[in-house]
Amino acid sequence: MANTLLTPDVLARQSLVTLHENTVMLPLVYKDLSREFEGTAIGETVNVRRPATFTAKVFDPVTGIEIQNATETSVPVVLDKIADVSFEVTSKDLTLHILDFDEQFLNPALEAIAQHIDRALLGLRSDVTAVAGTTPAGFEWNKPEVLIEAGRLMDIAKIPTANRYAVTGPTTKAQWLNSDIVKHADKSGSTEALRRGSIGRDLFGFEAFQTQNVGQAAVTPAVGQPTTEVGVAFHPNAFCFVSAPLEIAPGSNASVMTYKGVSIRVAYDYDIKFKKTVVSLDTLYGVKTLEKERAVLLKGADKA
Template sequence: MTTTPLKAENIVDLGIELLKQEVVTPSVFWTVGESEFTKAKNDTVTIKIPAYTSASKRVMRSGTAITAKNFEERKVDVKIDTHLFHRTDMTSEELTLDITDFGEQILKPQVEAVTRGLDDECVDTITGATYTNNVNWNYSNPLQSVLRARGWLNRAHVPKSGRTLLVGPGIEENLLESEILLDASMNGGSSAALREATIGRVRGFNVVVNENLPDDVAVALHDTAFALVTRAPKIPAGAPMGATTSDSGYALRWLQVFEDEMVSDQSLVDLFCGTAVVTDRGHWDGAKNRFVPAEDVDAVGESDMFVRAVMLGTGVEESA
């Protein structure tokens, strides 16, 4: 009789595919690949923000000298500070008599648990951020609220492509009842979970529902507003079976270890992760009602501002 062994690489590849298909909120974050963490100092990866500069001008034939300007790149640090995991123990009897499909019965629920944990981390970052601009959600006129948020993003020079309106269940109901949503055809590269959570488009936003957001909260964001990093922990030298993998900005580890005393196998799915808010250095010009990025990041009056997203909700202090 020929026995085909269970290959750790196949299991962990299945796991990463399950993770990619289950994510919703992490899919609208700026994900940083595993390779960026090589020799990362203090468990931190640095994301570079391109330098901002403006053109100079001179009157022709004036004899005025042409002066040079310096480029000053900025950075956003993302620290890996969270270990998300799910462990389950399987007895010899269960492995022999009960478990007929390891991927469906064991791995899938474990990956789903870790995915929900990753989603919770992202939601906590979204709801805990300090936004430069806020909009009160008008249930009588939801389109007005969306247009207000769009206006604030436009005034901050946020790119029009890659915008998402992430909504809680209560605001989702309000949008569906208002019939202002257009059909959205997500591209083939989007995860199944994200496609299912996308309920339409409105004024340049893909509208995505997340049931973990509070009922009366929505966030209009660009896909660079929040950063997410994941890393697969190393496989211990004493682990008899295990593998790691990373793809599309996500990383995952799977281990199976035998426990002598309990005569059972432990299956562990886990990852390290960290999130951050991506701020921009500059100031808000009250006269023009525009965000002005800083050319000199150390100049007086310049500060880090979170302008790549707008908070919408009931009871928030609305921006003037």
């Protein structure tokens, strides 16, 4: 029986799931993927819908209820990045079972795209001005209690208490994991966080994660530069990720699929000149800070 080639549709479907599972920041931020974005080219601006906001009113039995407009506002986001990974495969590679192909090729390729997207989203930290981790004593950046201070700042800013996340780097994670609060998580009846290797599922009202894409401080930081890792605590609506389906060239062997706010294009073609098959994965996207007030940096003091 002849082997069946893996099609772009199959590769694209598997790629989206793998990409979403490999990212840290992407699942935590606001995403908008509308059909009106189809056919968008790199450098174009799209208007991202922001969730509607309402104000609770006191009911007056004489005048009745007050109808509020549920009009969604929008914010412009430039789709200025295409994350791309292209690689060569043999005809034999394309006859592998999808799980084998995923392990050998898709996973490493999509890990690279995932890291790229996470770094782009973490780059939005430069827009955030609120800081926790320098004062007061006992709430320093290298202690999980810093989230108490971050929560206080977010409470003052009237940020919803639900869906609060914290993303830190390897050094912060190591410091936090040495805390009795995290080490003794099993005493609260839940060891899920420790089994998964994450920092904690409910630390002072935050779900905490770590990623290697939170860079380390410079060995000899200049004046004004951070002396520690710079993590971030935030609500999803602080940052947004926007993806748009890329066009498929007529006659090309390609497929575009979307999953949970992310669009990816997978194409492959045989290069007759060099007798090789090239597989290409790419995604068009843009990132933007929606409300910096919904985020707090987790860091120590800058170099004086």
